[in-house]
Amino acid sequence: MKKTIIGITGASGSIYGKRMVEVLLENQIFVVLIATENGKKVFSYELDLDFEFWSNGLKDKYENFSVEDIDNLFAGVASGSYDFDNVIIVPCSMGTLGKIANGISSNLLMRAADVALKERRDLILVPRETPLHQIHLENMLKISRCGGTIMPAMPGFYHKPQTKEDLVDFVVGKILDYIKIEHNLFNKWGK
Template sequence: MSELAGAGRHWVVGITGASGSIYGVRLAEELLDAGFTVHLVVSNAGWRVLKEELDFDASSREAMLDNRFGGRAGRLVYHPVADIGASIASGSFRAEGMIVIPCSMGTLSAIAHGSSDNLMTRAADVMLKESRPLVLVPRETPLHAIHLENMLKLSRLGVKMVPAMPAFYHRPRTLEEIVDFLVGKVLDSVGIEHRLFKRWGEET
C-alpha cells in the first residue's frame, strides 16, 4: 500500500481503559504509515492502562505521543478527552469514521445509550448521527447479559463489533503477530488495505 494512500483523509481513534492498549497503538501506527490523519482520543482510564501496559508517560502526553508516532507519512492530532469543542465533536468535520480500540464496557454502554458527556462518546455519537463507520473493539471477559445487549443494540444500528479475539490459523509466533492479526481485521472491517497477516488460502 502506498504511504500516501490516505492523504487528506481523517480517522478518529479512541483508546479506552480496557486492557489491550497495544491494539490502539498499533492501529494508529498503521493508519499513520498509510498516510491518514489520525485524531487520537484517550480516556483518563486509557492513559492509566497505557502506562501500566506500555510504560507510556502520561505526565508529558503530547511530547510522548510525538516521540512514539512522529516521523510517519500521516499526521497525528491529539484531542484531550475533556475537549468537547474539538473538531471531531461536530458532524460538519469530515472524518472517514471512528474506531474505539480497545473499547471498555463503560464506553460501549455510554455510546449505546447516547450519553455523550466527553469527546470520546460525543465523537462516536457523531458517527452514528452522520451514518459514518463506527467500529468498536470490545475487550472484556466473561461477558454478562448487559454487555451483550448493548453490543446487540449497537450492531443493529450498524456499528461493527470486532472483539479482541485472536486467531491461530496463520500460526503466529510472537505476541506482535497476534496483535497485528486483530488490527488487520479492524482495517478489513473499514476497507483499508494492509499486509499485517497471511490470509487463509494465501500462498506463503
C-alpha cells in the same frame, strides 16, 4: 486523505490501540487520537511507556496526526459537519461502550462515536472483556442495530502466530480489512 478518529479507553489491550495508530500513520491516514483518562493510565501501565511521551513523539514525526483532549467538546470531531471517515475505539471498555449504546455523549470520544452513528459513518468498537454479562451483550446488540460494528479483540490462530506481535497484528489487520486499507499484517486465508 482518509481521516480516522482513534479512541483508546481503559480496557486492557492498549497494545492494539498503539499498533493501530502507528500503522494508520505509516499508511498516510490522518489520525485524530482521543484517549480517556483511564485509557492513558492503562496504556502506560501495560506497555511501560508513558502515553504522553509516546503521543508527543508521534506528533513530532507525523504531520497527519493530532491529539484531542477528552474533555474538549468544542473540538471539531464533536460535530457532524467535521469531515471524518470513521471512529475506531480500540480497546473499548465496557463503560464507554455502555454509554455509547445509551446515547450518553459526556466526553469527546463518546460524542464522536455518537456523531458517527447519526451521520451513518463507520463506528468500530473493539471490546476486550470476558466473561460478558447480559447488559454488555444487550449494549453491543444496540450498537450493532444502530449501524455500529463490534469487533472483539479475538485473535485467530490459523495464521500460525509466533509472537505477541503476530496476535496483535491479526486484530489490527482485521480492522484494516473492514475499513478497506491494504496491509500485510498477517497472511490471509487462501492467499
